[in-house]
Amino acid sequence: MLRFLAFLFLLFTLRLSAQVPSQSSSEIFQNIKKLNVLGSVLYIAAHPDDENTLMLSYLSKDQLVRTGYLSLTRGDGGQNLIGAEQGYNIGVIRTQELLAARRIDGAQQFFSRAYDFGFSKTRDETLNFWDKEKVLGDVIWMIRKFQPDVIITRFPPDPRAGHGHHQTSAFLAEQGFSLAADPKSYPDQLKFVKPWQAKRLVWNTYTPGFTNKQPTEEKNPFISIEIGGYNPVLGKSYTEIAAESRSQHKSQGFGSAPQRGARIDYFLHKVGEPAQKSLFDGIDVSWKRVKGSEKVQTMISAAIKNYAVNKPSASVPELLKINAELNKLDSANIYVKAKKEEVKELILQCAGLWFETNPDDFSQVAGDTASVKISVVKRSDYPVKLVSLNWTGKEKDSTLNMSLEDNELNSFALAPVLPANLKVSQPYWLEKPIDKGLFQIDNQQDIGFPENRSETITKFTFEIGGQPFTFSRPWIYKSTDPAQGEIYRPFEIRPAVTTTITEPVFIFSSLEPKTVTIVVEAQRKNVKGTVKPEIPAGWKSVPASAEFDLKGKYQQQYFSFIITPPANNQEVKLKAIATVDGKVFDKSIKTIAYQHIPSQTIFPTSEAKLAKIDVKTSVKNIGYIAGAGDDVPMALRQMDCQVTMLNETGLAKDLAIYDAIVVGVRAYNTEGYLANYQSKLMDYVKNGGTMVVQYTIPGGQKVKQIGPYDIELGRERVAEEDAEMRFLLPEHPLLNYPNKITQKDFEGWIQERGLYFAQTWDKTNYQALFSANDKEETLKEGSVLYAQYGKGHYIYTGLSFFRELPAGVTGAYRLFANMISAGKK
Secondary structure (H helix, E strand, O other), X not given: OHHHHHHHOEEEEEEOOOOOOOOOHHHHHHHHHHOOOOOEEEEEEOOOOOOOHHHHHHHHHOOOXXXXXXXXXXXXXXXXXXXXXXXXXXXXXXXXXXXHHHHHHOOEEEEOOEOOOOOOOOHHHHHHHOOHHHHHHHHHHHHHHHOOOEEEEOOOOOHHHOOHHHHHHHHHHHHHHHHOOOOOOOHHHHHOOOOOOOOEEEEEEOOOOOOOOOHHHOOOOEEEEEOOOEEOOOOEEHHHHHHHHHOOOHHHOOOOOOOOOOOEEEEEEEEEOOOOOOOOOOOOOOHHHOOOOHHHHHHHHHHHHHOOOOXXXXXXXXXXXXXXXXOOOOOOOHHHHHHHHHHHHHHHHHOOEEEEEEEOOOEEEOOOEOOEEEEEEEOOOOOEEEEEEEEOOOOOOEEEEEEOOEOEEEEEEEOOEOOOOOOOOOOHHHOOOOEOOEOOOOOHHHOOOOOOOOOOEEEEEEEEOXXXXXXXXXXXXXXXXXXXXXXXXXXXXEOOEEEEEOOOEEEEOOOOOEEEEEEEEEOOOOEEEEEEEEOOOOOEEEOOOEEEEEOOOOOEEEEEEEEEOOOOOEEEEEEEEEEEOOEEEOEOOEEEOOOOOOOEEEOOEOEEEEEEOOOOOOOOEEEEEOOXXXXXXXXXXXXXXXXXXXXXXXXXXXXXXXXXXXXOOXXXXXXXXXXXXXXXXXXXXXXXXXXXEEOOOOOOOOOOOOOOOOEEXXXXXXXXXXXXXXXXXXXXXXXXXXXXXXXXXXOOOOOXXXXXXXXXXXXXXXXXXXXXXXXXXXXXXXXXXXXXXXXEEEEEEOEOHHHHOOOOOHHHHHHHHHHHOHHHO
């Protein structure tokens, strides 16, 4: 045994000062009380931030029931207040924000396969984009898997909900309520779950007198519940917990101040057996619902009564008895399974056990050797034996049978070879392309999980009071930052080499070639091969390929390829391909790093759009005021403009040097310093400059008047990306110089036409250039307003250039080129 340990790892023990357990004593007591409650609620809505965090906090921490939140989407179509990420990238951020929120309010987080394609005004539009049967199947799957007693929707299934996704979430929840109990519905799911009938479904509405009730709801009962109470065990009210939870939605700017005092929420009966006073009317949430569990309930009640707040370890013997009794019950019962896991975690917490596995680097390549350290410490006086360890790359357990001393850190250094078949750490829902509004997820059992289950784990087996307990923990990298202290990030499996193209779009307005730069990055030491841009016939690359020889891990090498377009206009894809030892690699790498979430790395296919189009500009020098984050400056550079980012220092200087100044999305909402420079910007226009202002949200504007004349912004938008754009002034210079704008320029737009259009304006001085509308809605003319002011030109636009330009929508480039060129005709 000693020889075995010497060869596999170095064992050493260090004395540590006392540390606080992962859970406080009060949290442990709260969770012991939760053992005696067997109810469950599933809350269903459409997006991150839709959930009522106060309701989730109340259910989880006051009612002590299993609480889940099913968000149909990951919020991929929303705007981003903290960076430039869009699409599935912002969905990755919001997934982590939701998980952070759930760690605070105590609920579990789930998702369907639906992709958030942006704002939708009707349920029909939403279901035309999504595959209704598949998303409905996901809702049914989660009802069957979670087995809620009560289902709560945040919205009604009709236009009162506003957003089409909101309407759809309630509509599918109501359909799923009955279909989940029907064995003929989605029978393939029954290989893993069983039919389930919830007791009732209610709508968590706003007031009992909510206007515009549907006729079918007139006689439906309302119940009201006080959910703003104070929890003396946790030292917080549920409103305070809810504010902390909601404040995790930082990419949406939803930081919330805690409210204190009473708060009543209302619930309208929709389906099932109506409730009279409580959500759990007619539902037994005690152990009586599990056959043969009388002894368990008695034991838990005793554990609650006997709990010693200053010595949680004294509860271990009672928890061990509860665990042994649970092992005698039906292991297929969802509550028996759930409570066994809760008891197991409580024993760990009361015994003061802390353990983790830390690699010495945050990533590795499958098949390579990893250097890791396993650490275990017991911070209580209760006897615990570390029986064995088993880690990824090891076929058999390492038997230790080592008694853990109080508050002594046991560390094991090892160097396992990672299995060659480990998958790259791509978020599982992004492994395949999005198809018809859905993430493609082949494994039924993966559906619902918020994030990847780690491919690299260590199993820790302990003996506590004569009973064995095995815990699996993912490997996690940690480091120390001088300002932030200890930082954790997920351990990643990466491909041996990545190829990343520096820009997503390259615009060719003539036959002049452009330089495409590809970054080759080694994800292990000593990577040697070739890289080439793979382009269609008619396009030319010089050189055709290049060789790389990277000695160091994470070493990068930049390669420039001169790409020449064909004579005819066309739009194509360029892929960056690396070949190492005969194996082809075509993935790029993108790490999303913000302080409030763990770093997330994704590996999109390494490709960019090449577009040979007729686009002209008559300006070169652009000043850009960044707002909430967008990639429009990149697009301007693709049109051969020089872009200077303007902050307070830049705005204080002479602005006359700029041919045009562009204001980024939401800048007037986020940048308070603009109030000090608005008059100077208006003088810039008056003296002959051109200013283009992208969408601003009404309310919370840092500048009272964003234009030279009266303009009031609204929340009107055109959500249908193919809605007809009618030209109100076809001869206007903005539609004719330097590019002739036609209906063709509005083909291929993504997600929407635009948002936050002007609502009212000085019609004497502003000219509206377009009208557009979603189906069955009135015309909206506030998407682009033009005004001549003094010698210059002012333009407000709600058109979604911040989405269209990074996506390479060529017509958007041509129209934006005309806007910045307004002063040069």
